[in-house]
Amino acid sequence: MQSSAVNNSQVVIDSHQAPEHHGHPDYRMFGVILFLIADSMTFIGFFAAFLIYRAIMPVWPPEGTPELELLIPIINTAVLVTSSFVMHKGQVALKNNDIKGLQLWFGITAAMGLAFLMGQGYEYFHAEFGLKTNLFASCFYVVTGFHGLHVTVGVLLILSVLWRSRTEGHYSSSSHFGVEAAEIYWHFVDVIWLVLFVLVYLL
C-alpha cells in the first residue's frame, strides 16, 4: 500500500512538470519511433533509386567515374559507429544520476559527430567529380548529403541536450526523454550510414 501511494504522488509530480501533456503518460518516445520509421522510408526511397540505377544502367558507375577514395570514409565509419557506444555510456551515466558523466560522454559524441562532418567535407572538396558529372556522382552527393544533414541535426540535438543539462534537475534518472530521443536518433543515423557505406562505397 505504502509503495503504491508513493507511485501515485510521483505520477502527479511528473504531470506538474510537463503541463503540456495534461498529466497523461508520456508517449513521446512512441512518436519519435514512428517518426524514425517514416524518416527511414525517405532513405529507402533514395537507396531504392540508387539500386535501380545500378541495375538498369549498362555500365555502373558510368564510364569515367574516378574510384572513390576509401580511407576517409572508413575512418568516418569507425568514428560514427564508436560514437554510438560512447553516447550510450552517457545515457547509462544519467540513469545513475551522474550528470557530469552525461555531459562528458555526450560532449565526446558531439565532437565525434563534428569530426565525421569534417571528414565528409574534406571528401567533398577533394572529390574528382562534381554534382552534375554523371548519375553516380549526383546520387553520391544527394545520398551522402541527405545523411550529412541528418548527422548535423543529430549534433544539434546532442548540443541542445548539453545546453539543457546545465540546468540542475532538468534531466534525472527518471526523466530524460530528450536524452533518449537524441540517442535513438543518433543510432538511427548510424545504422543508415552503415547501409549507405555498403551501397555507395563498397558495392
Added chain:
Amino acid sequence: MTNDQGQINMEHAHQERKWQDYFGFSTDHKVIGIQYLVTAFFFYLVGGALAEIMRTELSTPDPDLVQPEFYNQLMTMHGSIMLFLWIIPAGAAFANYLIPLMIGAEDMAFPRLNAVAFWMIPPGGIFFLSSFFVGTAQAGWTSYPPLSLVSGKWGEEIWILSVLLLGTSSMLGAMNFVTTIFKMRIPDMDIHSMPLFCWAMLATSALILLGTPVLAAALILLSFDLIAGTAFFNPAGGGDPIVYQHMFWFYSHPAVYIMVLPFFGVISEVLPVHARKPIFGYRAIAYSSLAISFLGLIVWAHHMFTSGTPGWLRMFFMATTMIIAVPTGIKVFSWCATLWGGKLNLNSALLFAIGFLSSFLIGGLSGVMVASVPFDIHVHDTYFIVAHFHYVLFGGAVFGLFAGVYHWFPKMSGRMINETWGRIHFILTFVGFNLTFLPMHPLGLQGMNRRVALYDPKFQAVNELITIGSYLLAVSTFPFMINIIWSVWKGQKASRNPWRALTLEWQTASPPIVENFEEEPVLWAGPYDYGIDTESLDGEETVDDMLAEVAGSK
C-alpha cells in the same frame, strides 16, 4: 495532493470555447478538426471552380475558351488541390475530431504537434495557388519528368515545395493518430471494441508514414533535376524517368487508399446507426482495412503498364491489384449485409452512405477492369480512367465525407441539420455526379484522351451532357452551404445523442465540452450493439433503455 487535483479540475471546468479559438493556434483536437474541415471545404470550392472552367472549355471540341497551356495548368491544379488540400485534409478533419472522442480520451497524444500539422495546410494551399502568378505547373498532379522539367521551372518548383509541406503535415497527423489510437483508449476498450473508424485511421496512418517519405525523396530528386541541373530523371543527361514513376506511385497509389480508407471508416459508423443493426462482420471490416493497407503498398506499377514495364512485373502487379478487390469486396458485402433487414432511417447521412455504396461499387469494379493489363493498355490515359478514379474519389471518398458531415453535424455544432435541404443536396449531387462521370466510360472506350483541351468533334454531344452534369454538381453545393450556415445559425438544438448511437462521442454534450467528457466515459455496450438485447433477463437495463436515457439528457 487531492486538493491539487481538485483545483486542476476546477480550472478545467471554467474553460469555455471562444470563437477566436478557431482562428488561432489552438491545441484542442475538436477545434483543429473543424479548422481542417472548413479549410478543406474552402479548397473544395476552389478546386471545383477550376473543374468547372475545364468542363466549360470541353463543351466544345476546340480550345476556344482558354489557352491549351492554361487548360493544362487548370488540370494540374484541379487534381493537386482536390487530392492534397481537399480529400486528405478532410480525412484528417474527421480523424482529429473523432478519434479522441471515440476512444474516450481528452485530446490527441501530441496536441501541439497536431496544431503545427494543421497550420502547415493554409500556407501550403496559398503557396500552391500563388504559383498562378509565375506560371503554374502544367505536368498534371503526377508531375512526370521529363515533361515536368521542361514546362515552367518556378511553377513546378512551387508545386514541389507545396506538396512537400502538405506531405509533412499529413505525416505529423498520422504520427498523432497512431499514438492516440494505440495508447490512449480508455482501459475498458480493447482493440476489438474500438470503433471501426479508428481501425480505418490506423490503416490510413500506416500508409501515410510508409508512403509519403518516398514521395518526398522523389520530389527532392526532381527538384535537383529542376534547379541544380542534375539528371536523375532526365534521359538527356543519362537519367531515367521510369525511376521517378516508381517512386511517385509507391506513394501515390497508397495515397488513393489514404484518401478513401477514412471514409470507409465513416461509412462503417454511419450505416449501423441509421439502419439500427449491428455492423455485419466487425473483424472482417477491421482486418480488411489492414489488408488493403498492406496490399496497397505492392500494387503501384499498375499505373505503369504502358511505361515499358517488363512482362513478369506486369503480371505481378496485375495479380496484386486484383487481389485488392477481395478485402474491398468483403467491406462492400458487409455494408450491404448491415443494411439488409435494418430499420432504415433514410436521412441525409444514410442517403449519402448508400450513394457511397453504389458509386464506389462502380468505381471498384472499373478498377478491376483497368487492373487487367490487356484492357489497361487500351484505356490508359483516356476518359475511362478519369471516370474510374472519379467514381472512387468522388463517388467513394466525397460521398462518404458528406455522409460523415451530416452524421456528426449535430455533435460538431450542437444543432440539427435541415433534413429537407440535406435530401435535396443528396439528389442534386447524386444525379449531377452520375451525369458527369458515367458518360466518361464510353468516351474513354472510344478513345478520347484525357488531359487535352482539344478533342475529336464526334465526341461533342456526350461532352455537352457531361458539362451539364458538372454544372448540376456546382449547383448542388449551394443547398449544402445554405443548409450548413442556416443550421449553425438557427438549427434546432441537438441533444447529446440524437441518433441514439453507441460510440463514445455521443456520450458527451453536443458540442462536446472543452475537456471532452465530464468524467471518464463508461463502455456499457459494444460500438454496434443496436437492436439486440432488447429483452433483459436479469432485470438490468437493456442497451435500448440506456440509449433512451442518454438521448433524453441535454
